[in-house]
Amino acid sequence: MAEIRAAFFVEAEELLESLQDGLQLYDDGQRDDETINVVFRAVHSIKGGAGAFGLDELVQFAHTFETALDAVRSGALDPDGAAVKLFFRSADILADLVRAARDGTDLPADVTGPVLAALGELTGEEEEEEEVDFQPATLSLDLGGAGGDAGGAGGLDIPGLPPLPPLEAPQAPARSTWTIRFAPHDALLVSGNEPLYLLRALAEMGETEVSCDCTELPGLDTIDPEAAYLAWTIRLDCPPPEGDGPPVDEAAIREVFEFVDGLCDLEITAEAVEPPSDAAALPPLDPAPDTAPGAPADVAPAPIAAEAPTPAPADAPAAAAPPAPDLPRPAPDSKPAAKPAAAPAPEPRTATRPAATVRVDLERIDRLVNLVGELVINQAMLSQRVAEAGLPPNSPVATGLEEFMQLTRDIQESVMMIRAQPIKSLFQRMARIVREASSDVGKEVRFVTEGENTEVDKTVIERLADPLTHMIRNAVDHGLEKTEDRVAAGKPAEGRVTLKAAHRSGRILIEIADDGGGINRPRVREIAEERGLIAPDAQLTESEIDNLLFMPGFSTASEVSSLSGRGVGMDVVRSSIQALGGRVAITSRRGEGTTFSISLPLTLAVLDGMVVGAAGETLVVPLNAILETLTLGEEDLRALGPQTHVVQIRGGFVPLIDLGTELGYRAPLDNYMGSTVLLIGQEEGQRAAMVVDAIEDQRQVVIKGLEATYGRVPGIAAATILGDGQIALILDPPDLIAGASGRTRAANLPLAG
Amino acid sequence: MNDQARTTEQMTELLSFRVGGQDYSVPIMSVREIRGSARATSLPHAPPYMRGVINLRGTVLPIVDLAARLGLDVEGDEARNVIIVVDLGERTAGLMVDAVSDILTIPDSEVQPPPDLAADGARGFVSGLTIVEGRMIRILDLHEVLPPPGEEAA
Numbered sequence: 001m002a003e004i005r006a007a008f009f010v011e012a013e014e015l016l017e018s019l020q021d022g023l024q025l026y027d028d029g030q031r032d033d034e035t036i037n038v039v040f041r042a043v044h045s046i047k048g049g050a051g052a053f054g055l056d057e058l059v060q061f062a063h064t065f066e067t068a069l070d071a072v073r074s075g076a077l078d079p080d081g082a083a084v085k086l087f088f089r090s091a092d093i094l095a096d097l098v099r100a101a102r103d104g105t106d107l108p109a110d111v112t113g114p115v116l117a118a119l120g121e122l123t124g125e126e127e128e129e130e131e132v133d134f135q136p137a138t139l140s141l142d143l144g145g146a147g148g149d150a151g152g153a154g155g156l157d158i159p160g161l162p163p164l165p166p167l168e169a170p171q172a173p174a175r176s177t178w179t180i181r182f183a184p185h186d187a188l189l190v191s192g193n194e195p196l197y198l199l200r201a202l203a204e205m206g207e208t209e210v211s212c213d214c215t216e217l218p219g220l221d222t223i224d225p226e227a228a229y230l231a232w233t234i235r236l237d238c239p240p241p242e243g244d245g246p247p248v249d250e251a252a253i254r255e256v257f258e259f260v261d262g263l264c265d266l267e268i269t270a271e272a273v274e275p276p277s278d279a280a281a282l283p284p285l286d287p288a289p290d291t292a293p294g295a296p297a298d299v300a301p302a303p304i305a306a307e308a309p310t311p312a313p314a315d316a317p318a319a320a321a322p323p324a325p326d327l328p329r330p331a332p333d334s335k336p337a338a339k340p341a342a343a344p345a346p347e348p349r350t351a352t353r354p355a356a357t358v359r360v361d362l363e364r365i366d367r368l369v370n371l372v373g374e375l376v377i378n379q380a381m382l383s384q385r386v387a388e389a390g391l392p393p394n395s396p397v398a399t400g401l402e403e404f405m406q407l408t409r410d411i412q413e414s415v416m417m418i419r420a421q422p423i424k425s426l427f428q429r430m431a432r433i434v435r436e437a438s439s440d441v442g443k444e445v446r447f448v449t450e451g452e453n454t455e456v457d458k459t460v461i462e463r464l465a466d467p468l469t470h471m472i473r474n475a476v477d478h479g480l481e482k483t484e485d486r487v488a489a490g491k492p493a494e495g496r497v498t499l500k501a502a503h504r505s506g507r508i509l510i511e512i513a514d515d516g517g518g519i520n521r522p523r524v525r526e527i528a529e530e531r532g533l534i535a536p537d538a539q540l541t542e543s544e545i546d547n548l549l550f551m552p553g554f555s556t557a558s559e560v561s562s563l564s565g566r567g568v569g570m571d572v573v574r575s576s577i578q579a580l581g582g583r584v585a586i587t588s589r590r591g592e593g594t595t596f597s598i599s600l601p602l603t604l605a606v607l608d609g610m611v612v613g614a615a616g617e618t619l620v621v622p623l624n625a626i627l628e629t630l631t632l633g634e635e636d637l638r639a640l641g642p643q644t645h646v647v648q649i650r651g652g653f654v655p656l657i658d659l660g661t662e663l664g665y666r667a668p669l670d671n672y673m674g675s676t677v678l679l680i681g682q683e684e685g686q687r688a689a690m691v692v693d694a695i696e697d698q699r700q701v702v703i704k705g706l707e708a709t710y711g712r713v714p715g716i717a718a719a720t721i722l723g724d725g726q727i728a729l730i731l732d733p734p735d736l737i738a739g740a741s742g743r744t745r746a747a748n749l750p751l752a753g
Numbered sequence: 754m755n756d757q758a759r760t761t762e763q764m765t766e767l768l769s770f771r772v773g774g775q776d777y778s779v780p781i782m783s784v785r786e787i788r789g790s791a792r793a794t795s796l797p798h799a800p801p802y803m804r805g806v807i808n809l810r811g812t813v814l815p816i817v818d819l820a821a822r823l824g825l826d827v828e829g830d831e832a833r834n835v836i837i838v839v840d841l842g843e844r845t846a847g848l849m850v851d852a853v854s855d856i857l858t859i860p861d862s863e864v865q866p867p868p869d870l871a872a873d874g875a876r877g878f879v880s881g882l883t884i885v886e887g888r889m890i891r892i893l894d895l896h897e898v899l900p901p902p903g904e905e906a907a
Contacts, residue, residue: 374811617795663797709844710806710815711900714798719806719813727794727808 008049009102010359015042016095020428023091027084033073039087040069046094055101058094061112065090068119077122085435086118092432176238178253181267183213183231188263190226199232201256206238231265362458365418372408372415373702376606377721379408380699384723409700412606420455423501423510426465427452430472430499437476443483444494445476454501456508460600463580464510467573471512471596472497474570479514479594489591491515504599507624513595519588521545528554546586550574579707581717583734609730611697611722612678615660618728620701620720621690625733627681629695632672643668645744647677647689654679654687657740659731662715668744680733688737691744703730714739763861767883769890770837772850773825776890778857779848783839783895787853790834800900804849809838816847822898823878839895846899857890859883864892 022039047062069087071077079087093107093115100107180202184195202208213231217223236253250268257266383401391397427449438445456464480486480495487493500511521542528534528548540548548554552571577584582600601607609620630636632647637656640646645656656677660666669675669691677689701720704727706713715736716729767778793805793816802821806813816836820826836847864881880894 377811665795665797704811704813706806706813709813709846710796713796716797719794721808721811721813725808726792727806727813729794729796 005053008053009098012046012049012098015045016091016098017425017428018042019091019094020431023084023087024431027088036069036073040066040073043069043094046098050098050101053101055097057107057112058097058101061090061097061116062094064116064119065094068123071123079122083122086115086122088435090115090119092435095432176249177271178236178238178250179267179269179271180234180236180253181231181265182234182257183265184228184260185263185265186227188260189228191263193260193263195230195232198256198260199234202234202236202253205252205256206236208237209235360418365415369415369419372412373606376408376412376700376702377723379405380701380723381725382723412700416457416606417455419458421458421461422453423456423461424452426461426468427499427501429465430468433469433472434476434497437473438495441477443476443480445480446494446496448496448498449500450498451501454503454508456501456600460508460580463576464598464600467576467598468499468510468512470570470573472499475512475514475516475594475596478516480516485517489517508600510598510600511595512598513593515593518590518592518594519546519549519586521590524548543586546588549586550584578712581732606700606702607730609699609701609720610678610695611699611701611728612659612692613694613696614663614692615665617660617663617665618696618722618726619659619663619692620728620730621678621680621692621733622717622730623698625680625682625731627679627687630677630679632675632677632691634673637672639745643745644742645672649679649687649689652687654689655740655742656689656691656744657737657742658691658744659736660691660693661743662736662740672744680737682734682737686737688733688740690733690737701728701730765859765861765864767857767859767890767892768837769854769857769885770835770850771852771854773820773823774851775825776854776888777819777823777850777893778890779837779839779893779895781856783841785838785840785845788836788838788847790836790849807836807847809845809847812845814838814845814847816849817899818849819898820849820851839899841895841899844899848898857883857885859885867891 019039019042022035022042025035026039043062043066047059047066050058050062065087068077068090072079077083093112096107096111182195182198184193188195199208199210211233213233214229216229216231218229223229250270253268254266257264383405386397386401431447431449434445434447475497476495480497481489481491483493483495486495496515498511498513500509500513502509524545525534525540525548528545528551529536531554533548533551533554534540549570550573552569554569554571574584577598577600580600582598585597585599586594587597588594608623610623610626612619612621630649636647636649638646638648638653640655646653647656656672658668658672661668672691675691676693676695677691678695680688680690682688701722703718704720706716706719706729713729715732717732717735718730719727720730722728766781768781768784769776769778771777788809791807793807795805796803796815799805802818804816804818806815808814834849834851835853836849837853838845838847864883867879867882878893878897879891880897881892883890883892
């Protein structure tokens with residue numbers, strides 16, 4: 001039971017996510033039936049599951065919420081902005097209740113109370129009869145060990161238990177049966193419609209028996225791959241309405257085919273009782289009686305079925321299997337018949353229904369990641385041994401090793417992909433932070449997210465939550481002006497906070513932007529001087545002033561609000577992002593807003609690097625930081641100050657940095673003519689030319705953290721183990737360049753530039 | 754040792770070694786292994802006693818040159834050096850010493866606290882003194898010797 005309970009809570013988290021998604025879509029103006037249905041179903045499923053485990057408080061709240069949503073669904077209630085906000089708030093509380101139930105804690109009643117009251121006000125007090133309607137479902141769930149509930153009321157798919165067949169179905173009074181003949185024209189396919197979706201939509205309305213008419217299908221030699229040859233006869237057996245939904249009538253069925261109106265032949269006939277003729281019309285079902293009716297049974301019970309993983313494989317055979325025996329000429333036709341069947345089959349992967357998933361203990365994955373890391377090191381060692389043995393590059397051993405290398409890389413990428421997950425869950429948590437923060441400080445805020453399907457390593461997501469929360473709160477509290485100030489400045493009263501994620505050249509870029517007043521630089525400077533963070537006469541550029549925000553002990557809040565300015569400063573944000581191997585930068589324009597950009601490494605385990613030598617040490621430069629490599633010629637090098645050089649590259653000047661000197665390994669060289677230089681690019685578009693002694697190799701290296709065993713080293717991101725077993729340090733080029741002295745000449749050696 | 758008869762007393766086992774011509778020791782329970790010296794990869798901006806890091810079967814092991822850390826004469830001959838890998842629970846580090854001498858079993862009663870001599874900076878590194886066969890053995894306080902992680906020593 002504990003396992004089923006745990007599964008419910010995992011399942012509930014997913015439902016909460018789709019609830020949030022649905023509400024967001026709804027709020028964004030996508031107010032169609034499907035959107036509100038998704039929201040409704042999510043709440044409904046949570047209620048059903050919670051009922052099975054006797055989580056009364058959760059059931060009660062979900063029920064009230066559901067009643068309000070049902071009013072929206074049936075058109076009785078057209079929610080305004082305030083009502084949608086209430087729905088969001090309700091979703092948050094529902095999430096809290098789920099978590100409270102999971103952890104066995106209690107949520108104070110004064111949290112749920114006002115929201116319940118507000119929801120009740122929205123709908124009036126019409127919920128008593130539904131309560132009664134819901135009870136039997138709860139009972140059947142308890143008896144059946146919380147399996148699939150036949151009535152379709154709670155339909156939470158709990159893994160490990162087979163769904164019960166709809167037992168009471170045939171006796172139900174209001175049951176209606178329809179026969180639908182659906183023959184798409186060529187135009188239907190040309191316009192991008194997919195018959196499979198229509199059949200699925202029907203399957204959600206009731207129990208379906210689908211038979212495919214392939215008689216029109218020509219031989220393989222004459223077939224036009226873009227033509228529609230197939231027609232379907234669907235027998236739809238609708239269960240009685242659930243009390244909270246309208247009964248299925250012809251209009252409802254026609255609605256399914258609304259978008260293909262005129263693109264197909266559609267005949268809908270109603271049958272009160274099952275006519276025997278119908279059974280005769282469907283001979284193909286007889287050879288496979290187990291698969292065909294069995295499959296729709298999985299689909300049938302409830303709208304929630306669409307979210308359950310089981311139907312995905314089940315209804316594909318239902319559509320595909322029957323045709324074969326029906327064919328008059330089995331031999332020539334079996335191949336073309338297989339083709340259209342195969343065509344819809346890959347669809348489920350791209351379609352809305354989730355692919356089959358496995359839940360794995362994170363520890364097992366981490367073990368695998370570590371092992372793959374060792375494999376990569378081992379492979380590097382092997383390569384080195386082979387090279388040392390002096391085998392020619394095209395020898396069988398070398399080519400075999402090359403393939404091995406490719407395989408290692410593939411394995412490594414696949415393993416990292418297991419750990420990656422969409423950043424969406426994190427963004428949704430931030431949406432809640434925005435809602436709470438904005439209501440706390442009394443500002444109207446619109447929260448916009450972009451790229452929420454960007455996949456990020458799980459650890460990164462977990463460890464980003466705190467810094468992001470802080471930055472989002474800051475954006476709402478300090479970033480956005482007060483509503484009256486916004487209006488006075490001619491901006492819309494509603495502030496805007498944008499959270500974006502994207503992959504950018506091997507890193508993940510996350511941006512938190514507000515359209516507020518921007519950083520008040522004179523004020524920042526003033527505070528920094530007051531607190532003694534900078535000298536009063538210090539000359540600072542705008543970006544240097546912005547970066548003062550990251551100094552420990554800095555708080556811009558001239559008035560400390562309840563939200564931010566409570567000790568956890570931006571310096572903590574920066575250090576936690578640095579701990580992930582990331583960086584954070586600010587750009588701000590007075591009156592237009594502030595943007596924080598966080599750049600993070602894609603994985604925490606492996607990177608592509610260039611192995612270079614500097615002053616006798618071997619170092620690794622991340623490949624994504626290197627724009628190009630070049631050899632310095634006489635005309636490239638220009639002296640700048642008494643100790644510094646710049647390099648002229650295609651009309652631009654970039655500072656010259658000597659890696660060996662910056663790391664303190666040696667004094668600057670007398671002459672850099674002919675030196676090998678790596679042109680390092682940074683996120684802000686700045687470049688720097690870094691002198692190395694030699695480029696030795698380019699390879700994948702496994703990242704071994706230094707922080708845990710030694711501590712942070714300026715300019716160094718991590719360490720790795722090379723093929724010869726030696727440790728090499730991995731550079732953090734932007735950090736190195738930011739802290740670089742740029743000394744490329746001994747001070748006492750005057751050189752003609 | 755001559756004190757094997759007194760079994761009822763609490764005993765401390767120590768690994769003694771020589772560094773900079775002096776005798777030191779560490780509690781044997783903190784020693785994980787002893788291995789030959791390897792070429793360490795030096796760390797930039799590190800304090801002088803930090804020799805660098807070596808690869809210990811896939812983990813990055815920081816190496817402390819104990820003679821430099823204790824302010825003793827640094828012997829240049831690296832080939833004869835030995836690394837004692839010590840485990841402090843939360844982290845692991847290597848101590849570079851001249852040679853490992855012996856394993857000693859000392860009753861607690863024979864361990865004396867070091868006298869308070871403020872002039873000597875290294876005093877904080879020694880947690881106790883004992884005498885074995887006429888030689889004074891210093892017992893190191895490893896938590897003092899090894900800088901705490903995260904300490905940026907630039």
